[in-house]
Amino acid sequence: MADMQVNLAGVSFKNPVITASGCFGFGREFAKLYPLEKLGGISLKGMTLHERLGNPPPRIAETPSGMLNSVGLQNPGVEAFIENDLPWLKEQNTVLIANIAGSCVEDYCEMAQRISETDVDMIELNISCPNVKQGGVAFGTSPEGAASVVREVRKHAKKPLIVKLSPNVADIAAIAKAVEAEGADAVSLINTLLGMRIDIKTRRPILRNNTGGLSGPAVFPVAVRMVWQAANAVNIPVIGLGGIEKAEDAIEMMMAGASAVQVGAAMFYDPYAPVKIAEGIEQWMNDNGVKNISEIVGTVKPW
Amino acid sequence: MSYLQKQFPILDTKCLAKDIHELVVSCPEIASQAIAGQFVNIRTSHTLRRPISICGIDAEKGTIRLVVKAQGKGTDEICRMRPGDTIDLLGPLGNGFDVKNSNLKAVVVGGGIGAAPMYGVASVYGKNCAAILGFRDSADVILEKDFQALGCELLICTDNGTRGFHGFTTQMLENYLKENHVDIIHTCGPKPMMKGVKDIAEKYGVRCQISMDERMACGIGACLGCACKTKKEDGSSTYSHVCKHGPVFEAQQLDFD
Ligand SMILES: Cc1cc2nc3c(=O)[nH]c(=O)nc-3n(C[C@H](O)[C@H](O)[C@H](O)COP(=O)(O)OP(=O)(O)OC[C@H]3O[C@@H](n4cnc5c(N)ncnc54)[C@H](O)[C@@H]3O)c2cc1C
Ligand SMILES: Cc1cc2nc3c(=O)[nH]c(=O)nc-3n(C[C@H](O)[C@H](O)[C@H](O)COP(=O)(O)O)c2cc1C
Ligand code: FES
Numbered sequence: 001m002a003d004m005q006v007n008l009a010g011v012s013f014k015n016p017v018i019t020a021s022g023c024f025g026f027g028r029e030f031a032k033l034y035p036l037e038k039l040g041g042i043s044l045k046g047m048t049l050h051e052r053l054g055n056p057p058p059r060i061a062e063t064p065s066g067m068l069n070s071v072g073l074q075n076p077g078v079e080a081f082i083e084n085d086l087p088w089l090k091e092q093n094t095v096l097i098a099n100i101a102g103s104c105v106e107d108y109c110e111m112a113q114r115i116s117e118t119d120v121d122m123i124e125l126n127i128s129c130p131n132v133k134q135g136g137v138a139f140g141t142s143p144e145g146a147a148s149v150v151r152e153v154r155k156h157a158k159k160p161l162i163v164k165l166s167p168n169v170a171d172i173a174a175i176a177k178a179v180e181a182e183g184a185d186a187v188s189l190i191n192t193l194l195g196m197r198i199d200i201k202t203r204r205p206i207l208r209n210n211t212g213g214l215s216g217p218a219v220f221p222v223a224v225r226m227v228w229q230a231a232n233a234v235n236i237p238v239i240g241l242g243g244i245e246k247a248e249d250a251i252e253m254m255m256a257g258a259s260a261v262q263v264g265a266a267m268f269y270d271p272y273a274p275v276k277i278a279e280g281i282e283q284w285m286n287d288n289g290v291k292n293i294s295e296i297v298g299t300v301k302p303w
Numbered sequence: 304m305s306y307l308q309k310q311f312p313i314l315d316t317k318c319l320a321k322d323i324h325e326l327v328v329s330c331p332e333i334a335s336q337a338i339a340g341q342f343v344n345i346r347t348s349h350t351l352r353r354p355i356s357i358c359g360i361d362a363e364k365g366t367i368r369l370v371v372k373a374q375g376k377g378t379d380e381i382c383r384m385r386p387g388d389t390i391d392l393l394g395p396l397g398n399g400f401d402v403k404n405s406n407l408k409a410v411v412v413g414g415g416i417g418a419a420p421m422y423g424v425a426s427v428y429g430k431n432c433a434a435i436l437g438f439r440d441s442a443d444v445i446l447e448k449d450f451q452a453l454g455c456e457l458l459i460c461t462d463n464g465t466r467g468f469h470g471f472t473t474q475m476l477e478n479y480l481k482e483n484h485v486d487i488i489h490t491c492g493p494k495p496m497m498k499g500v501k502d503i504a505e506k507y508g509v510r511c512q513i514s515m516d517e518r519m520a521c522g523i524g525a526c527l528g529c530a531c532k533t534k535k536e537d538g539s540s541t542y543s544h545v546c547k548h549g550p551v552f553e554a555q556q557l558d559f560d
Contacts, residue, residue: 025525029547032305032523045527053542060518060528062351067520074527074542206518216350268520269346271308271393 002285003292004278006040006260008237009160009185011121013040013095013260016293017250017278020241020264021046021099021124021164022071026085027092030271038275041095043188043262044081046126048100049107051077061197061206066216066243067265068195070209073101078111082118090119097162101126105149109156116158123159125150125184128166128191140166140191143178150182162239165189165230167219172226173233180234188239188262189230190223216265219243224256231257231298245273247280257298306523307332308393314366316385319445322373323416324382325358328390331365333357338399339423340489340514340551343369344522345381346391353377354519354546356420356491357395359449370419370445396522397550400489400512402427407486410435410479412472412500414492415443420514422446424489430454433479437472437496441465473499480507489551490514494559501554511554517545524548532558 004015018041019030025045027036036042054074061068076084078100089096098120102108108125115123127140127149139145150163163179165172167190176187192213197206205211223242231238240258244250245266253261266273281293290296315327333343337360344352359368373382384390402424409432413421418436425432432455438444439462450457459467460475468475473496479485480503490500491514504511517529524547533543533556540558543549 023521023526025527029521029523029525033308053540054527054530056532057530057542058518059530060351060520060526062349065350067350069520069526069528071527071530074530265350265520268522268526269350269352271521271523 002282002290004282004285006294008239008260009122009162011095011160015040015278015281016254016260017274017281018043018095018097018239018260018262019267019274020262021126023264023267026081027089030267031092033271034275035092037093038278039094040260040278041097041121042089043097043099043124044089045075046073046099046101047075047078047081047111048073048102049078049111051075051080056208058206058208059212061212063195063197063214063216064218066214066218067268068197068207068212068214069192070207070212072209078114082114086118086120095121097122097124099124099126099164105152108149108153112153112157112161116156120159122162123157124162124164124188125153126164126191128164140175141169143174146175147178147182150179150184154183160185162186162188164191166191167193167222167226167242173229176230176234180236184236186237186239187230187234188241190219190226190242193219193222215242217243217245220249224253227253227258228256228300244277245270247277247284250277250281251284251296254293254296255298255300257300259294259297305336306394306396308391310389310391313384313386313388313390319370320443322382323445324371324373326369326371326381326384326390327366328369328392329366330392333392333395334360334362334365334367337367337395339402339427340399340420341395341397342550343367343392343394344396344519346393347377347380349377349380351520352393352522353381354396354522355381356423356514358419358422359426360423370416372416393522397546398548400424400514400551405429406431408484409433410476410485410488412476412488412490412492412496413437414472414496415439417490417492417514418446420491421489422449425450425453425455428455432456433458433483435460435472435475435479437461437492438466439463471499472496473503476500477503480509485509487512498559501557501559504554512551513554513557514550515545515552515557516550519546522546532560534558
């Protein structure tokens, strides 16, 4: 029997497939299609201390094998989540990861504190959202910025802390090392790559925000490369994401060094993608005599 | 409300006008619960699914009709599908029109491809309904016989006067409201037209429902991509999501700026 279980920072996941933040809401919409307990975990929609309305529309543009989004962290605020969504989520029998963003270090700390008082299993610190003007990515693009926010948040986070990294940087290894040194329990990458599309008839950007975050299969090779570089630089677990749409992609990402994976944009064209990926990994393990999925992590044999 | 995602067989296809095709899809699970104004999200070879309104529903036969205008690579692909092919649908999605009281006197206003969802609405009201449909040119007119078969009063408008009333649907609507009692207006079409319909409905004090159009990704309310500015009860602005809170909104909820 293939053992799909993985352990990240002391939290046990029944399989290594987690839904990516912002692509799965708070789970209710997909729960109409399949039980959420089939998932290893859910990284919940990015939250802020107070409600955010997000950016004006259009917020979505299609790209070759991918998409841009400029949602801009629309969310009801952390208290509304705790009151309205968390009790229901807690009954779904899967690992819950709260993805939090702020416009200043104090906001991040207050959120980490508040989430730590709840039944959420882990915190994912989003220092990489390209769609909000202040904060977010401002912290994530330099080792010093990333370290400064993790250092403070660490004091308030009583749950395992994942730091979600931006790909819009020159040296991902340096940033991964910096957050590890400040006490991050894991890193997840990649968030979206900054992109732009223009309607040549109107000469207007398709997104009202002008620019947005690129995700989907188009970013997969970039994500594999960055996960590989980050995994080689740190000893904490790496969660790999960016463009994963099938079991083979997840396996490739794990061979690059990811201990678990997240699936995002693929769910928009195939809502069952995370379930199929988990089943496909299990099938592949059986076919290849892999007993424990953790055996394959980082087993790429670089030239 | 619930939805599902599956491959369904296409039973029939037909060209209705230049670049506009109709597909009849066998999907009993969707047909049995769909309401006029709801939509399906269709997978093509491109990354994002394409939202398409459910034009007609035959719950008995277990079929729905889709009317699609080829205006880009995804809709072009859908228009090239033929009987015997299968189509990957996620649906039925969103909230349809309020057609619970078919005894009301209704007017449906459809602009261009917006005529398609209006057919499903008109088929609920039948004779109690007037359909005001606007097209650029006589060659673009679609679903004429279908609306006629419902027994509703059909008022066709063309921008260039090559068929029916020479002018916009909004002018026709205003003329109609001056002379007739109307309980409810349902509309779908280009934004400027829908804004015009909203203003006229307000002027004449008639309830009005509008089907909105926005770029989508998930289609179910999870990605928050399809935002549309709406007014809360206290008058403040917020963003609703066309796929989940719409596509049909009460006119007064909408904030066309
Ligand atoms: C609720 C709803 C119901 C609709 N019903 C119908 C219908 O019954 N018949 C019909 O012909 N069309 C309908 N449309 C419009 C249809 O979805 C678009 O024409 C289609 O998505 C364009 O895709 P494309 O590949 O041809 O164009 P491309 O320009 O190649 O598309 C690129 C991207 O932009 C999106 N996009 C482009 N134009 C639109 C648009 N007007 N609305 C939404 N997304 C757009 C596409 O979905 C895709 O993600 C509906 C739209 C909505 C939101
Ligand atoms: C519509 C949308 C919304 C997103 N919102 C968030 C968010 O709130 N927080 C976050 O950390 N990442 C967010 N992301 C980024 C994804 O979690 C993920 O990092 C990225 O999309 C790459 O993975 P993918 O190619 O599998 O989609 C969002 C992505 C999309 C497409
Ligand atoms: S398309 Fe995802 S929320 Fe509407």
